[in-house]
Amino acid sequence: MNTMDVLGVTVMLALFILLLAFIFSTGLMTPIIGKKNLLFVVFIGFIAGTVGGAFLISPVYDEIPEIARGVYISTEGGTENVTADVSTATDIMKLTEELAAQEGVVDVHSEGIVIRTDRFSENRKRIIEEKVSIIDSNITSGKVYTNGTIILQVKKGYNPVKALENLAEWLMYTGGIKTRYSTVHLVVEVKPQNVDQVVSYLQAREIVVTGVKGPAEEKVAALKRSLPDKSNIVLFCGVLGMLTGLAGVFIDSIFGFVRGIYQRYRGV
Structure with missing residues (x-):
């Protein structure tokens, strides 16, 4: 990939991370909006994650073969x-x-x-x-x-x-x-x-x-065959958004659970 491609991929990933941060912060607001709105948080997380997957992650996903090709070209011997x-x-x-x-x-x-x-x-x-x-x-x-x-x-x-x-x-x-x-x-x-x-x-x-044709191109072709369908990636992003929202809702419980395990391990 050229410099603009690398910059574009970096920006897309950064925006998706910011989107997850927004979903997480929505979950953190449950003490204010009430946990009765848990389904709302789950819904927002799934929808936002799906949209982010479709418009931010999908273009990056399309670049994976070219990224791999660049790596293979720089490391492969032969012709x-x-x-x-x-x-x-x-x-x-x-x-x-x-x-x-x-x-x-x-x-x-x-x-x-x-x-x-x-x-x-x-x-x-x-x-x-x-x-x-x-x-x-x-x-x-x-x-x-x-x-x-x-x-x-x-x-x-x-x-x-x-x-x-x-x-x-x-x-x-x-x-x-x-x-x-x-x-x-x-x-x-x-x-x-x-x-x-x-x-x-x-x-x-x-x-x-x-x-x-050659070793690098064959590896790229094999990688393309092994990659999951793009629609599955978008769905995964939706689930990830939903889980991120839930993490924001139950962050105190999660920290309490982790703290309890740590204290038992330390014998406190």
């Missing part, structure tokens, strides 16, 4: 993988070099090419599957679908656009199949603390970031 789909109209090799020069980037490579062409027959599909590695020896594998989708994997370090050009030329020459568009699936291996910087760098160039 995170930022994945992006880049149009082959982009100079892929230049982009790769620019990304590799960014702070914290360990490696940049293409993981595959997605090509969309005209539809073709099942027989043509089989021919493409048989010939794809011959068309360009740097193509390591490929998946071909008759709806015109072809997914290729190329050797690490090889220019994927070159493989695309070779295949597109062969498709047009042998079957009159036109390549409509294509994208390269780029993987940027980066140190955890530099993930946001790399994501911002890609987005500033209008490149679609498809995901971030």
Whole structure:
């Protein structure tokens, strides 16, 4: 989180604590308003606690994954993988070099090419599957679908656009199949603390970031799955407000009970 986020969270928590103090002080007024109004104090405590939970604690609760992410990033070793789909109209090799020069980037490579062409027959599909590695020896594998989708994997370090050009030329020459568009699936291996910087760098160039994977992101995802529903948190705040009001009502009895235990323990 940035400084404003931290300040916002601090203010929200401080306001909620002040709200609880107000509820507690309402309970303290029972000698004046009479304990017959106990239900009123309980009601006020629950309502105020629920409102505080909804408007003060819920925004803080939403920030928990990001707070945890910041902690994980500062403590985790290893690297995170930022994945992006880049149009082959982009100079892929230049982009790769620019990304590799960014702070914290360990490696940049293409993981595959997605090509969309005209539809073709099942027989043509089989021919493409048989010939794809011959068309360009740097193509390591490929998946071909008759709806015109072809997914290729190329050797690490090889220019994927070159493989695309070779295949597109062969498709047009042998079957009159036109390549409509294509994208390269780029993987940027980066140190955890530099993930946001790399994501911002890609987005500033209008490149679609498809995901971030790695130890820190996996822990954040696991934390999100383990967090209770937000409505339960709001309900808990309502109950907490109610208990705070009751604590104010019975504060003398509570102190007397604690004092009695202490005196028995001390043998007084």
